[in-house]
Amino acid sequence: MRKADKIFIDNINNIMNNGVWSENARPSYKNGKTANSKYITGAFAEYDLAKGEFPITTLRPIAIKSAINEIFWIYQEGSNELKTLVNNRGVHYWKDWEVGDSGTIGQRYGATVKKYDIINKLLAGLKKNPWNRRNIINLWQYEDFEETDGLLPCAFMTMFDVRRVGDTLFLDATLTQRSNDMLVAHHINAMQYVALQMMIAKHFGWKVGKFFYFVNNLHIYDNQFDNAKELLNRIPSDKNPILKLNVPDGTDFFKIKPEDFELIDYEPVKPQLKFDLAI
Ligand SMILES: Nc1nc(=O)c2c([nH]1)NC[C@@H]1CN(c3ccc(C(=O)N[C@@H](CCC(=O)O)C(=O)O)cc3)CN21
Numbered sequence: 574m575r576k577a578d579k580i581f582i583d584n585i586n587n588i589m590n591n592g593v594w595s596e597n598a599r600p601s602y603k604n605g606k607t608a609n610s611k612y613i614t615g616a617f618a619e620y621d622l623a624k625g626e627f628p629i630t631t632l633r634p635i636a637i638k639s640a641i642n643e644i645f646w647i648y649q650e651g652s653n654e655l656k657t658l659v660n661n662r663g664v665h666y667w668k669d670w671e672v673g674d675s676g677t678i679g680q681r682y683g684a685t686v687k688k689y690d691i692i693n694k695l696l697a698g699l700k701k702n703p704w705n706r707r708n709i710i711n712l713w714q715y716e717d718f719e720e721t722d723g724l725l726p727c728a729f730m731t732m733f734d735v736r737r738v739g740d741t742l743f744l745d746a747t748l749t750q751r752s753n754d755m756l757v758a759h760h761i762n763a764m765q766y767v768a769l770q771m772m773i774a775k776h777f778g779w780k781v782g783k784f785f786y787f788v789n790n791l792h793i794y795d796n797q798f799d800n801a802k803e804l805l806n807r808i809p810s811d812k813n814p815i816l817k818l819n820v821p822d823g824t825d826f827f828k829i830k831p832e833d834f835e836l837i838d839y840e841p842v843k844p845q846l847k848f849d850l851a852i
C-alpha cells in the first residue's frame with residue numbers, strides 16, 4: 574500500500590483505539606452543539622517527494638485545486654479577503670470563518686504574510702546563502718491576534734532546508750500544525766504546503782526533496798465516526814498520484830500560476846463523503 578494511505582489508516586485506527594476525548598472544545602456545529610473530538614498528540618510523518626511519495630490519500634477525493642488556490646491566496650497574493658478567494662479562486666470553504674461583516678478572515682494568514690513581507694524575506698535569505706538554517710515562515714503573531722478576531726492559524730509554521738546530493742540540490746520542508754481536523758483537512762494542508770515547497774524550489778531551480786509533517790493535536794470530531802469507519806472499509810487505489818509543477822526551472826515565485834500544477838494518476842475512491850463542520 575502507498576505510504577500516505579497507510580499513514581492515514583494507521584492514524585484513524587490510532588485515534589479510534591488510543592485517542593482521548595476533548596472535554597470543552599472551542600468549536601460548535603451549525604446546530605449550536607459543542608464539537609468535541611477524539612485526538613492523539615504528536616503525529617509525525619515523512620515523505621520523500623523525490624521518490625514519488627506524496628501526502629495525499631486515495632480513500633476519498635481531496636479538493637486539491639482549492640488547496641493549491643488557497644496557498645496562492647495566502648503566499649502569492651498576501652490576502653485575507655474572502656471575495657478574492659471565492660470569486661477569483663473558486664475556494665468556498667473559508668466562508669464560515671468570516672470575521673463579522675469584514676469580508677475577511679481577520680488579520681491572519683495572507684494578511685500576516687503581507688504585513689511582515691514574509692515571502693520576500695524567505696526568498697532573499699535562501700538566495701543569499703542556501704545553507705543558512707533560518708528559513709522560517711511563522712504565522713503565529715500575537716500582535717496580529719490582538720488586532721482582530723479570527724480563527725488562529727492551524728498550519729502555522731514552515732521551515733525550509735537545502736541539501737546537496739551529488740550534483741543535485743534538494744529543498745526539504747517541515748510543516749508544523751497545532752491542530753488538524755484529520756478527515757477533512759489533513760491532506761489538503763499537507764499537499765498545499767508541498768505545492769508551496771515546489772514553487773520555492775522552482776524559483777531557485779532546485780528539486781523538491783523531503784516533506785516532514787508534524788501535527789500536535791490530530792483529531793476526529795464526534796460526528797465523523799461513521800465517515801472514519803467508511804474510510805477504513807475502503808480499498809485504496811493502486812495508482813500512485815504525483816503532483817507536478819509544469820514551469821521551467823528558475824521561474825519567478827510570483828509568476829507561477831495555480832494552473833501550472835497537475836496531479837497525475839489520481840483515482841480516488843468514490844463516492845465523496847459529507848461533513849458537517851466544526852466552526
Ligand atoms: N473544523 C474545521 N476543519 C477545517 O478543516 C478547517 C476549519 N475548521 N476552519 C478553517 C479551515 C477551512 N478548511 C476547510 C473547510 C471545509 C473543507 C471542505 O468542506 N472540504 C470538502 C470539499 C470542499 C471543496 O470541494 O471545495 C472536502 O470534502 O474535503 C475543507 C477545508 C480548513 N479549515
Ligand SMILES: O=c1ccn([C@H]2C[C@H](O)[C@@H](COP(=O)(O)O)O2)c(=O)[nH]1
Pocket residue numbers: 599600724725727728752753754755758759762851
Ligand atoms: O488549515 C486548517 C485550518 C483549520 N483546521 C481545523 C483544525 C481544527 O479542527 C479547527 C480549528 O479549531 P481550533 O479550536 O482553533 O484548533 O480547524 C485544519 O485542520 N486545517
